[in-house]
Each structure stands twice: as C-alpha cells, then as structure tokens.
Amino acid sequence: MPPELRRLLQRHAQLKRGLTMVPSSCDRDVPGIELSPGLRYTEAFADWLVPPRIIDAGFARMDPVHHDRLLHFDTETTGLAGGTGTRAFMIGAADWQEGRLRIRQLTITTMAAEAAMLRAFAEWLDEDTVLVSYNGKCYDAPLLATRYRLARLPNPLAGRGHLDLLHPVRRHWKHQWPNCRLATAERQLLGVVREDDLPGAEAPAAWLTYLRGGSARNLRRVAAHNAQDLKSLAGVLLHMATLQEA
Amino acid sequence: MNALPDRYASDDLVLGEPGDGRNLARRLSKRYAARITGAFVVPGREGRFAPLPDDLPDALAGALRARGIDQLYSHQAEAWQATRAGAHVAIVTPTASGKSLCYTLPVVAAAMQDHAKALYLFPTKALAQDQVAELLELNQAGALGVKAFTFDGDTPGDARQAIRLHGDIVVSNPDMLHQGILPHHTKWAQFFENLRYVVIDEVHTYRGVFGSHVANVIRRLKRVCAFYGVNPQFILCSATIGNPQEHAEALIEDAVTAITESGAPTGDKHVLLWNPPVVNPDLGLRASARSQTNRIARLAIKSGMKTLVFAQSRSMVEVLTKYLKDVFDHDPRKRPRIRAYRGGYLPKERRAAERAMREGSIDGIVSTSALELGVDIGSLDAVVLNGYPGSVAATWQRFGRAGRRQQSALGVLVASSDPLDQYLVRHPEFFQGATPEHARIQPDQPLILLDHIRCAAFELPFTGDEMFGTEVATPWLDLLAEEGVLHREGDRWEWIADSYPAIAVSLRSVADGNFVVVDRTDGRQTIIAEVDYSAAAVTLYEGAIHMVQSLPYQVEKLDWEGRKAYVTRTNADYYTDAIDYTKLKVLDCFDSSHAGCGHAHHGEVHVVRRVPGYKKIRFYSHENIGYGPVNLPDQELHTTAVWWQLPQMVLEAAFEQRQQALDGFLGAACALHIVATVAVMAEARDLQKAVGSGDGAWFASTDLRGRGQLRGSDGQPAALAPGAPFTPTVYLYDAFPGGIGHSEPLFRRREDLLAQSVSLIERCDCRAGCPACVGPVLAADESAPSLPSASPDGLDATTPKALALRVLALLVAL
Incomplete structure (x- = not known):
C-alpha cells in the first residue's frame, strides 16, 4: 500500500479517536489455573442460602425441578453491538454441590483460546441441565450460539430447559421498582449491596486493556462482578420459588 | 400567451381506431413537421420460442401451463440450459421480455427437487x-410448496426467524444483505x-x-x-447497457x-425527437417542454393509447x-383515468x-424514474419523455416501457430548454447511433x-494472507488494528470493538434518513408522503407547495432534526421552485505543482x-409571482478535490475581458470533467466540477444563455x-462524503488530463463547442458563420471552444 494512500485512509479513519495507547503493566495476574494455553479456570464455593431439594418453577410456568439439575450462567462480553463481532471473554456458571453453591469461571487471555473455553463450558452441561439466567434467552444464549457456530462446534445450549428470571421478575415487580435489572432485584429481594462493583458497561474495556498488555486489575473486578451476579441469580430464583408457595 | 387554451391540440389528430403508434407518429409528423427533429423506427421482431424443457419438474411445467405459458422464449430456454450446466449467467434483454x-x-426447480x-x-x-x-401466484397455480418471502427493513421482528429457517427464496436488497443479513x-x-x-x-x-x-x-x-461450504451460482439480469457482460463479471469477479438475444416478440416502435416551437424569435425562446408533453400525452390518451409520461x-x-387530470378527470363521479407515480408516495399508494x-x-x-425499473404495470402504447433523462441507456429503458404488445408503439422525447437537451435534438444521429453508456464500478x-x-x-x-477481492487484505487489516477495531494474534485478525460497522456504511452514500410529510389540515395528524434526505431541502422548505397526487399542500413547519414536515391543504394557484x-472552499492543500x-x-x-429561497410560479401561465426566503442548514460535504489556477496577471494578458476568461474556465472544467471521469472510471455524478474564485469569494455557473455568471x-x-x-x-471534486480517493490519482495524472482535454476539444466535430467537449452552447453560437481566415482575431477566437482552449494552453507545461 503506497504511503500517501495509507495517510489518506488514516485521516479518514480519524485515528485520533481510536489511538488510546494502553500503558503496559506488570500487574498481569489473572487468577485460576491454566486449563490450556490462554484459558483460565477458577472454582469457589459459597455458603449462600440452602436450596430445597425440589424447586417450584411454576412462577416461570415450568415443572418443578431438582436443584441438582440447575446451572446458573452469565457471560461477560466485548460489547452490546450484537452480530457476529461480539464475543464472550468470560463464562461463569454456578450449581449446587451438596447444598453449597459452586461457582466456576472460565476466562480467556488470548483470542485463540475461545474454542477451548466453549468446549470446556459444553462439558458442564448434560441432557438434564436446566439453565438459569437473567435475560439469557435474549442475550447470552444467542451470543453463545453464534460463537459455537463460528467455532464450528455443536451448541450445547440448544434444546436445554432455560429459566430466564428477567421475565417473571418483570411480571411481578415492574410497577413497584424503578427498573428490573439484576442489581435492583438482588437489593430488593436479597438485601445485597455491592461494594467496589465494576459497572457491567466497563467490562469490555477491562478485558481489552488486559489483552493489549495492560493491567489485569479491572479484569479481576469483572470476575468478582460476575461471581456476584451468579450468586444473586441463585438467590433470586430461590426467592421466587418460595413466593410461589406462599 | 401560455395561458391561452391550447387551440392546436385539435381533436382532428385523435385517432379513430384505438392505440396504434405508427398512425399517431405519422399524423404528428405531418402536422408538426417543424417540431420534429428526428424520427426513426425501431423495427419489431418475431418471437422466437422453445418448448418447455424436458427436465423441468412436472409440477412446475403444470403450473406454467395453468398460467398460460405453454412454451418459452428462446432466451428463457437458453438461460435454463446455462444455469443447469452450472454457469454464472447474465441475462441482458429489454424491459418486459x-x-x-x-x-x-x-x-x-432446485427448491422443489433438492430443497x-x-x-x-x-x-x-x-x-x-x-x-x-x-412467485406466490406461480406456486399456487401448481401447488409447488415453494416458500418465498421478502426480507427487508419492513419485515416484522417476529416473522424474521421463520423466514431464516423456512424460506426457500428470500427476496431482499443489497442494503439489507449488507446491514441485516451478513x-x-x-x-x-x-x-x-x-x-x-x-x-x-x-x-x-x-x-x-x-x-x-455492492461489488x-x-x-x-x-x-x-465459503465459511458454510457453498459456492452459489449467480444469475444476473440487466437492462441494455454498453458492457453488460463485463459489468456482470466485474460485480461478481467471475x-x-x-445471454443477449431476446426471443420475446415486439411490435415496431416509432420514435420522435421533438423540439418545442420557437415562441419568441427575437429572444430565441421556445415553448416549454411541459406544454408539448402535455399536448402529446393528451392526444395519445384521447386516441385510446395507454400512455406513460416520464418527468424529471x-x-x-x-x-x-x-x-392531464384537468382534461380527463374533471367529473368526480367517474373513476379517475390519470395517476401520478413517484418515490415519496407510501407503498400502499404505489401498489x-x-x-x-x-x-x-x-x-x-405520470412518473419519475421510479418506473424505469421493472415494476410491472402491464401493457403500454405510448411513452412521452418530458426532457432527456441524462443518458442514452436510460432513454431506451424508458422507451422500452412501450410496445409490450405486438402492435406498434410510440415514443416521444420532448426536449427541454436545458442546453444538453437542445444539443441532443439538434443532433439526432448522435442519439440514434450512440452505443448506450458503459456501467463502471471501482470496487477497489x-x-x-x-x-x-x-x-x-x-x-x-x-x-x-487472505485475499479480499483482488487485494491481499493484510495492509488494510494492519490499518484497522491501528485504529483499534481489530486485534491481531498470530496470523489472525479478530474484531474487538464494541460497534457494528455495517450501520456506519451506507451503500447509497448520503442517506441520512427520510422525512415524513404530516398533514395537519383540520386537526388531522396523517402521514401522507415520504421524502428522502437529499430532496428535502429543495421540496420541503417552509412555504413550499408540496403536491401529493396533484393536490397542493403548503409546508407550514419543517422540523429538520426530527425529519418531519407539517403541511396543510391549500388552494394556491401556484407551485414553488x-x-x-x-x-x-479549500481546507487543506496536500500537494501543489506548476502547471504551465x-x-x-x-x-x-x-x-x-444552499437553498437561499424559492420562486412562486403560477399554474398554466408560469409567470413568476414572487419569491420567498428559505432558512435551512447548508448541505455540506467534506471531500477531496484537485484544482487548477492561473494568476490574474497571466489572465489579463491573455484575455481582453474577464467574462471571456470565465467562459474559458467553465469550458475547460467541462472538458476536464469528461476526461477525468473516464480516467478514473467514475460515474459522472460521483465526480463533480466547479468553477470559483481561489479564495472562495465567488463562484460561477453557466446561465441560461450558456455564459458564465458570477x-x-x-x-x-x-x-x-x-x-x-x-x-x-477549476475544481474537480468527489461527490462522496469523505472523498472517494479520485483526487490523488487525478493529481498524479494532471499533465495527461490537460493534454487529453486539449485533444478532446480540438478533435470535436463541433464548431463552437458542444456538450461533448466544453459544454452546451447556444444555437446562435453554433450556427454563427465561420469567419474566413482573414480575420484571425475575429469571432472565432471567442467561441466557448476557443476560450476553453486558451485557458488550457496556459495550464499546459511550457
């Protein structure tokens, strides 16, 4: 490409806007063990509420479900633009293990590790899995479906039961609450107050900064935010199930 | 005098027997011989047919027969064979074939047999x-089970999923493919x-x-x-252009x-070139094209011919x-016989x-170019063009609307006062003999x-090292990585930005959202029309009379930001123009060099x-009855250009009057524009020319007399x-937001462009100048007698052609 042409194109791309140099950082610590190159895995247990054996999902017009079958999941993504250019860089999932909530998170530190992350997540699901999410039917599940398709992998979410709590929460509280975001639901129903929470909108920049050689600090805060989302998801589900009994 | 009733449109020209182009052409030629500057017949041809192919699925053959199709035209059979053989196919046959x-x-067939x-x-x-x-009609006729859907911006969200999964044939447009599907x-x-x-x-x-x-x-x-492992076959169709195969191959790069021989039968087509009569010999003023078009259309309709009028x-x-409604639809109890058709009506109304x-x-x-494309409106007998549509190809596409039936049809081109129109009707051979324009694209x-x-x-x-079209993508990807939208890892470039780039790229350049026209008469709030962004400034300013199905509405308020114009019904006896x-204005100069x-x-x-104001023009008499101011934001375009200048001293030495120098620059601009358009293979409308002062203090345009006006x-x-x-x-600029990159190659070829412009003008057959070299000139200039060589500094040296050559000579290297 001739240099004048390059200059012309740069001018039109308004490089000034995009050229935010990321300072390289020595804080490059992403927690967890490396399952394969670029794929980090963390696991933690939370003693957080006690689930009944059978959970009444009638509030979402679903059959009662054994708590063993639930997989709460939430992704952190590179943006909200949609389409084939948006990806998940973190997938978190929580399930009940002997009465305790197990929180597992997969984080990629390179683009190339995406396929390994998708494969690892697929192994967490089986035929009986019932997915639990907050707006996952419209956001996380289609986004992952696109990623599995692009990686030429079968989509493990297809055909699974899926309890999306956003809609039942809206049905119950849309007239009482200022909004029905998960953060509102957890505060109203579970009394959760987050400290030093990284707003979800800053997650893409946190990962991009790390990817470009910058600090991992905010990426760790994304993981903490994601873990709290998963705990709240489990809590909101239990709350709604008891609501049904009352 | 325009207001007088049209006493020449006497009904004795109206044909007794209905709908015959040949007879009406003959009568018009006889009565108005002086106005007809060219008449020719495009002979019809017999149909060439082929039986329905043996390998056509039975149910499909049955459906065709049920719809009255027992045999194919030869080009349809050829297309069948070529597509079945696996080739990409381009079908280039006239409208309605x-x-x-x-x-x-x-x-x-493939949907039925192989899904x-x-x-x-x-x-x-x-x-x-x-x-x-x-497709639905064909499907019903044979119970074929083939599902066809449109998929565009109007498709409701809940229908989209079903169309993606179940549509056998999805009918869309390039913009939707670009922003919604890919x-x-x-x-x-x-x-x-x-x-x-x-x-x-x-x-x-x-x-x-x-x-x-689109390429x-x-x-x-x-x-x-390729990602999904398929390599689809392309079937392309085109109206007549100069280079259909080349263009199709350029679009799909394969x-x-x-298939260029149409087997469809057509009747003879009688074409007349019509110049309105001179009404004021002293000033050389001609009657308006509008009055002539109106008259010809009226005669054709009275003769029982289905008539289409194209307006610009x-x-x-x-x-x-x-x-036309005043003549044919004055009785409200009867069904209307005349309709308007143009972009801006709601789809329901157009249907x-x-x-x-x-x-x-x-x-x-009566239609704009909206009906030039293959919208099915059935058989027509006469087409009248109110003004030259700007290209030979478009003229034939419009005439192609007439003569579907195997009987002779009429096509009339009525020249407007536009100099290009006047040039054309004075030179029918140019029009008749010219090959249609070539379609050019520059995907790289x-x-x-x-x-x-x-x-x-x-x-x-x-x-x-993936290729994109004919280019290795790597340097472009590096550029995008620098911009921060791509992330490179090893030999892969992945999208990383939180944005959806297709939204920011419009295939049709400036498309900044349509305006809706809201009728507020008697407290209503009804949307009665849509106007696209580029036309809004010249049609929806406050005070404008906006006509919808020939009912006048007045624009009371224009909400530019909200893209809305509020109108009320009015009984004004004028329209606005x-x-x-x-x-x-020059913002930044990248490079300069001497030029002569x-x-x-x-x-x-x-x-x-800028639209500084408008004129009020009375219906029928067309007298200018007033002006109104317009207060609208300027339409701005930030782009790249190449330009040439001569110092004042040089000009003063070379020209006796500034007017001559100005005319010379306008003529040179015209020649440079023609040469440059060809040099960078641009569409004429994508590259524009302008003449103005180097410091932006003034600019010049050609006035109605063909002379420069400051x-x-x-x-x-x-x-x-x-x-x-x-x-x-003289400026040549990209009519493309952000520039299209023409100016740099044009600057590199600046000497070549000047030399070619000189040669273009010198070799042109015209005497004083014409649209093919320095732009349209007045008939008076053209017919002025050539002076003998005894007068070296005489009139000849001040023709537009000579003045343009003088300017160019000063710019050519010494």
Missing part, C-alpha cells in the same frame, strides 16, 4: 414485493448451507459508488458462503455466460398530472397505481474497500449546497469590481 422466468425456473435455497436481490423494496407476488450470518446458517442461487436483478443500476459498494457486499457474501422531477410529475395500470383502469400515468476504491474489509472482519476473522447553488503559467493542487475541500458567497448574481482580485479556479 420475460426476464424473471429466466431465474424463476432454475430456482423453483435448495435462493437469495434474490433487487435495488428497491417495491420490485422485491412484485417478485414475491409473482453481520448476523450465524442466524442464517441453515439458509447459507443450502444456498444454491443468488439472483441479482437490475444490475445496470449497480454502478458508480453504489455499484462499487464489495458480494465479496463479503462469497466469503460467508466469468459469466451472457417530482414536482413536474405533479404539475403534469394536474394538467394501487401499479394495480390500476395493470388492470387497464388507468389511461395515463480505497475508502470503499476499507469500509467493507472492516465489515468483513466483523463477520469472520481474517487469517493469514427552489433556488439552489453550490460553493466550495499557473498551478495545480490537490487537497481537502468543503462543498456547500455569484457572490450569498448566492446572488454579482459583478466583480474592476479592481477586485480575479483568480478563477
């Missing part, structure tokens, strides 16, 4: 809807995995900037298809089999419709006009290419189009004080 069956047969899918692309939503209606291709996985045919109709409309974009959308489509602007459509025309309940329709235009590599990288990551002009006694430059410029920065005609600085400048 049954083109759509050429692709319907292979597509429907193969097809994607159809049409340039407009209206054509897509026509096509689906036709960036979501994973949702269409099933469709792409089974995609066998891509049908692109009306490919002659994909040229210039739009065509260059890149096709590159992206092929790239996504070899195509061209939306307001002219409304004016002509009103005049109704099309249906009424097909059913034969309408006798006359750097800014367009970069936009589409950006979109392509969003759709699928680039790897290794916007005054608009263009000026240009002057300089050449290229750099960034700011182009402003205008000040306020747009008012102005005269320079004798002492004022005078540095006329």
